[in-house]
Amino acid sequence: MAIPRSRMASLAGGFMARGRKLVVVAILVPALGVLDGCATAGGIGNPKDPIEGFNRAVFAFNDGVDKAVFKPVAQGYVAALPYPVRLGVSNFFGNIADVFIAVNNLLQGKLPAALGDAGRVAVNSTFGLLGLFDVATDAGLEKHDEDFGQTFGRWGVPGGPYVVLPFLGPRTTRDAFAQILDSKTDPITQLDRISSRNSLMATRIIGERADFLPTDKIIDEAALDRYSYVRDAYLQRRRSKIYDGNAPREKEDDAQFDDGLKYVLLQPPRNAVSLVKRPVDPEQAVTLIAGTPAADERQ
Amino acid sequence: MKLAYLLLAGFSLLLPAAANAQKSPADLPPDQLIRNVTNEVLEIVRTDKDIQSGNSKRVIDLVEAKVLTHFNFTRMTQLAMARDWRIASPAQQKTLTDEFRTLLVRTYSKALTEYKNQAIEFKPFSIKGEDTDARVRTQIIQSGAKPIALDYFLEKQPQGWKVYDIEVGGISLVTNYRESFASEVRKSGIDGLIASLHAKNRGTDKQ
Numbered sequence: 001m002a003i004p005r006s007r008m009a010s011l012a013g014g015f016m017a018r019g020r021k022l023v024v025v026a027i028l029v030p031a032l033g034v035l036d037g038c039a040t041a042g043g044i045g046n047p048k049d050p051i052e053g054f055n056r057a058v059f060a061f062n063d064g065v066d067k068a069v070f071k072p073v074a075q076g077y078v079a080a081l082p083y084p085v086r087l088g089v090s091n092f093f094g095n096i097a098d099v100f101i102a103v104n105n106l107l108q109g110k111l112p113a114a115l116g117d118a119g120r121v122a123v124n125s126t127f128g129l130l131g132l133f134d135v136a137t138d139a140g141l142e143k144h145d146e147d148f149g150q151t152f153g154r155w156g157v158p159g160g161p162y163v164v165l166p167f168l169g170p171r172t173t174r175d176a177f178a179q180i181l182d183s184k185t186d187p188i189t190q191l192d193r194i195s196s197r198n199s200l201m202a203t204r205i206i207g208e209r210a211d212f213l214p215t216d217k218i219i220d221e222a223a224l225d226r227y228s229y230v231r232d233a234y235l236q237r238r239r240s241k242i243y244d245g246n247a248p249r250e251k252e253d254d255a256q257f258d259d260g261l262k263y264v265l266l267q268p269p270r271n272a273v274s275l276v277k278r279p280v281d282p283e284q285a286v287t288l289i290a291g292t293p294a295a296d297e298r299q
Numbered sequence: 300m301k302l303a304y305l306l307l308a309g310f311s312l313l314l315p316a317a318a319n320a321q322k323s324p325a326d327l328p329p330d331q332l333i334r335n336v337t338n339e340v341l342e343i344v345r346t347d348k349d350i351q352s353g354n355s356k357r358v359i360d361l362v363e364a365k366v367l368t369h370f371n372f373t374r375m376t377q378l379a380m381a382r383d384w385r386i387a388s389p390a391q392q393k394t395l396t397d398e399f400r401t402l403l404v405r406t407y408s409k410a411l412t413e414y415k416n417q418a419i420e421f422k423p424f425s426i427k428g429e430d431t432d433a434r435v436r437t438q439i440i441q442s443g444a445k446p447i448a449l450d451y452f453l454e455k456q457p458q459g460w461k462v463y464d465i466e467v468g469g470i471s472l473v474t475n476y477r478e479s480f481a482s483e484v485r486k487s488g489i490d491g492l493i494a495s496l497h498a499k500n501r502g503t504d505k506q
Contacts, residue, residue: 046478142446214413222406224499228479233470240469245448247469
């Protein structure tokens with residue numbers, strides 16, 4: 001199982017102090033370099049996964065690292081700390097994440113959502129005792145989930161080939177690059193004291209890994225082939241997130257679904273307000289672009 | 300990657316989605332059907348000590364009894380097979396459906412043993428009289444995290460509404476198999492896919 005998005009990059013970067021960007025780029029460049037080599041050699045491969053051979057190797061490597069390090073540590077964490085404490089930890093980091101979720105919502109022109117995120121931070125940082133309690137959710141301010149990869153997707157940047165990065169796990173090429181921005185804007189990476197920064201990052205990674213410990217069993221149970229199950233779930237999930245959960249259905253006989261970016265969609269928002277006034281319905285946009293009735297998408 | 304967590308939460312709550320064998324007259328609207336089944340199954344899971352201690356046999360029994368009658372497994376298999384469905388013979392289609400059904404049921408049952416009292420919220424639903432296809436939206440509420448969308452896709456059949464797909468956080472549990480099925484068929488044909496499904500199901504049996 002891969003490590004939660006953006007966290008490992010942050011950690012790797014954290015240890016290198018100012019070399020953050022370099023670390024991510026150093027991981028990305030060789031990964032992308034292989035693209036050309038494998039794309040032609042694969043024969044009838046999956047067009048979304050042109051470097052499947054490479055990806056499978058990295059996937060196996062990540063699994064090994066996970067089994068050796070992250071999973072045992074996460075299991076220890078669950079065993080050592082009671083649920084309310086772990087919830088507090090996860091709320092604390094969730095509150096920090098809300099800051100840049102707000103920024104991304106703003107960049108996507110979703111002003112009400114951005115305001116909601118800002119409200120969450122305000123409420124949780126105060127009444128929620130520095131984010132330890134998620135009182136904002138109870139107060140009806142819904143948590144969102146945004147990152148720069150989604151923002152770029154929303155702007156029409158295609159996902160590009162699927163790639164499994166060492167330590168970081170599955171990404172589309174677009175998301176891999178967007179992650180540099182994610183980790184640059186991550187408040188925790190901005191901390192000056194390196195020791196606090198590193199321990200906060202490590203805690204965050206362990207907490208997030210612990211959150212999905214039980215899922216390992218289920219993926220093992222469900223997957224005919226773990227690698228492609230995780231890949232396809234990841235791609236579907238990213239696609240859905242870019243549409244904020246309202247992605248049009250894939251065509252029934254079209255085995256080649258992409259992550260929505262072929263169709264997408266929106267122009268970069270010229271100004272946030274006009275987009276808010278006239279939100280674009282993804283299905284409608286697809287209809288306009290593809291010229292097919294949205295109803296066909298459902299079949 | 301929150302993906303895995305999400306799959307877990309989704310799986311563990313979707314079973315509930317389809318139960319309610321006794322009081323499901325054919326004319327029960329889709330949202331009501333999902334609601335009844337969810338409530339009924341979750342109630343059983345919450346109160347059954349065996350299930351909570353992870354007795355998978357018992358969960359499978361519960362799923363068999365309450366959930367499966369509301370699923371259209373043929374349609375699900377067809378969706379997962381995409382183009383390859385047409386090149387399978389009727390006998391192969393039947394075998395594929397049986398194997399895929401077993402795989403899904405085992406997965407769901409496993410997930411149900413991981414259920415931890417999360418609340419389910421039903422989103423507003425509307426349908427026109429002549430509609431034969433419906434999407435029932437629900438979400439799983441959890442503290443400190445974005446709610447997970449859990450959507451059911453149903454179509455109207457003579458025997459009532461039947462679920463043909465479920466999306467957890469935008470991941471279709473049916474079409475997620477498309478690529479692996481297709482690549483298996485490319486490699487070793489329909490019978491090859493049947494063989495690996497069979498092996499998978501038998502392998503899981505042993506655990």
